[in-house]
Amino acid sequence: MVAQPPSEPTEASTARAGTPAEQIQRLYEDAESRASEAMEGLVASNGFAELLSLLTSNVVALIKVGGDAADTLIRTLRLAGRSDVARLSRQLARTEDKLELVLQELRLLQDREPPPPPRRPMPRAKP
Amino acid sequence: MSQLTSLPRQLAETANIVLTTGDAVIGATPKDIVWTHRKVTLWRYRSAVRRHPVPVLLIFALINRPDIFDLRPGNSFVEHLLEDGYDVFLLDWGVPDDEDADMGLANYVCDEIPWSVREVLVASGQRELSIIGWCIGATLSAMYATLEPDDSPLRNLVLLTMPVDTGVSLYTTWVGRDSFDVDQVADAFTAVPGGLVDIANKMMKPVANFVTTYRKLFDSVRAGTANRVAYQSMAKWVADNPPFPSAAYREWITWMYKENRLIRGLLRLRGRRVDLAQITANVLVVTAGADHIAPRHTTMPFLDAISSVDVSHLDRPGGHIGLMAGSKARKETWPHITDWLGQRSGADRDTAPKRRST
Numbered sequence: 001m002v003a004q005p006p007s008e009p010t011e012a013s014t015a016r017a018g019t020p021a022e023q024i025q026r027l028y029e030d031a032e033s034r035a036s037e038a039m040e041g042l043v044a045s046n047g048f049a050e051l052l053s054l055l056t057s058n059v060v061a062l063i064k065v066g067g068d069a070a071d072t073l074i075r076t077l078r079l080a081g082r083s084d085v086a087r088l089s090r091q092l093a094r095t096e097d098k099l100e101l102v103l104q105e106l107r108l109l110q111d112r113e114p115p116p117p118p119r120r121p122m123p124r125a126k127p
Numbered sequence: 128m129s130q131l132t133s134l135p136r137q138l139a140e141t142a143n144i145v146l147t148t149g150d151a152v153i154g155a156t157p158k159d160i161v162w163t164h165r166k167v168t169l170w171r172y173r174s175a176v177r178r179h180p181v182p183v184l185l186i187f188a189l190i191n192r193p194d195i196f197d198l199r200p201g202n203s204f205v206e207h208l209l210e211d212g213y214d215v216f217l218l219d220w221g222v223p224d225d226e227d228a229d230m231g232l233a234n235y236v237c238d239e240i241p242w243s244v245r246e247v248l249v250a251s252g253q254r255e256l257s258i259i260g261w262c263i264g265a266t267l268s269a270m271y272a273t274l275e276p277d278d279s280p281l282r283n284l285v286l287l288t289m290p291v292d293t294g295v296s297l298y299t300t301w302v303g304r305d306s307f308d309v310d311q312v313a314d315a316f317t318a319v320p321g322g323l324v325d326i327a328n329k330m331m332k333p334v335a336n337f338v339t340t341y342r343k344l345f346d347s348v349r350a351g352t353a354n355r356v357a358y359q360s361m362a363k364w365v366a367d368n369p370p371f372p373s374a375a376y377r378e379w380i381t382w383m384y385k386e387n388r389l390i391r392g393l394l395r396l397r398g399r400r401v402d403l404a405q406i407t408a409n410v411l412v413v414t415a416g417a418d419h420i421a422p423r424h425t426t427m428p429f430l431d432a433i434s435s436v437d438v439s440h441l442d443r444p445g446g447h448i449g450l451m452a453g454s455k456a457r458k459e460t461w462p463h464i465t466d467w468l469g470q471r472s473g474a475d476r477d478t479a480p481k482r483r484s485t
Contacts, residue, residue: 036334053306064315086225093165093226100164
């Protein structure tokens with residue numbers, strides 16, 4: 001058996017292959033595309049979903065512990081904390097809710113009330 | 128060699144585009160405030176060539192800002208509507224905070240939307256309007272449309288990439304399972320940070336969102352084709368995630384993903400059943416072929432559930448957002464929507480065609 005000598009690259013195949021930099025770029029994009037598909041398959045799995053649930057639970061718990069500690073510290077220092085600001089803002093929001101209800105009543109009255117008659121021009125005073 | 132020497136400049140330019148994204152101008156079309164309530168604002172954009180009597184109200188999701196409707200000059204759906212002669216209103220949910228923790232779905236569907244509809248009619252002097260809802264905004268709009276079927280001012284309802292039947296979806300795999308404790312999240316946060324929701328959304332396509340986006344930007348810088356304004360406007364919008372009020376978050380996840388109540392006819396808001404069969408307005412449903420957030424199959428059952436006679440379905444290529452804000456949206460999606468609306472926005476309601484089409 002005689003080994004065949006490697007065939008010379010044709011112009012077309014050279015053009016298709018491109019420069020080494022382009023080849024590297026293509027290889028990278030191909031790898032990225034495959035990784036993308038694989039990762040999308042991974043995140044769609046039940047195992048990942050289960051892990052995500054646990055991670056979310058842990059992160060939320062940590063954030064809550066940190067927030068509670070910060071609130072306690074701020075209250076101990078007799079400073080207004082986020083919860084105090086939120087409480088005031090809630091009161092403002094309730095006031096705004098009431099104003100909105102008044103506006104609704106006004107709109108209802110406007111709908112019910114017939115349009116005012118056209119104004120007559122005032123008679124000119126005689127000289 | 129020359130490629131190597133230009134690499135530092137290309138890297139610096141890419142970094143500069145990413146780092147100055149916050150300076151991008153989005154939502155720049157002039158607008159007036161019509162009405163406000165808490166964090167909610169109703170805006171009005173005035174058309175210089177108004178020719179359609181029926182005004183349009185735009186409603187977006189709760190988890191991103193509605194600037195996507197008016198992304199940047201030259202690529203703005205609001206601009207497109209104004210040029211086509213519509214009187215345009217935008218319902219902006221604002222940026223909720225701790226004090227809005229009690230805002231549930233009923234607050235949005237039974238209060239904010241009807242109140243803004245009332246103000247649109249007062250401001251425009253019209254008796255009817257069209258609503259264009261997108262994503263969660265589309266679902267909320269559809270819920271609103273079921274509540275007052277008799278004597279409703281709603282003539283046309285356009286629903287873009289709307290989740291309805293969430294039985295089989297990636298979101299359901301993640302948050303619909305028992306091990307995902309929605310109550311723990313909603314109790315811990317008075318307003319669920321938008322960043323957390325954003326990370327979850329990006330995790331659906333992790334490589335595409337965390338790697339490919341930046342690699343493509345770098346490639347375009349290297350090729351000298353980088354569109355700084357286009358990239359930055361979209362990137363700025365994507366990164367702007369308002370908090371999700373905890374009551375609305377709890378209800379959205381539980382009712383839509385854990386229990387799939389809407390399509391099953393089991394959803395009730397303030398005691399009133401949200402029955403999709405009550406929808407009789409003219410309906411255009413737009414789905415996106417590559418939508419991974421509200422895939423086509425989660426929207427399609429809606430078409431069989433409603434009672435409207437005039438129903439159209441438009442399926443376009445693109446993703447959840449690219450459908451309306453991508454580079455091809457101006458030619459491939461917007462004209463279809465304005466053509467459909469234009470035929471149904473005359474002074475006389477009866478001129479609208481009566482048919483079902485896909």
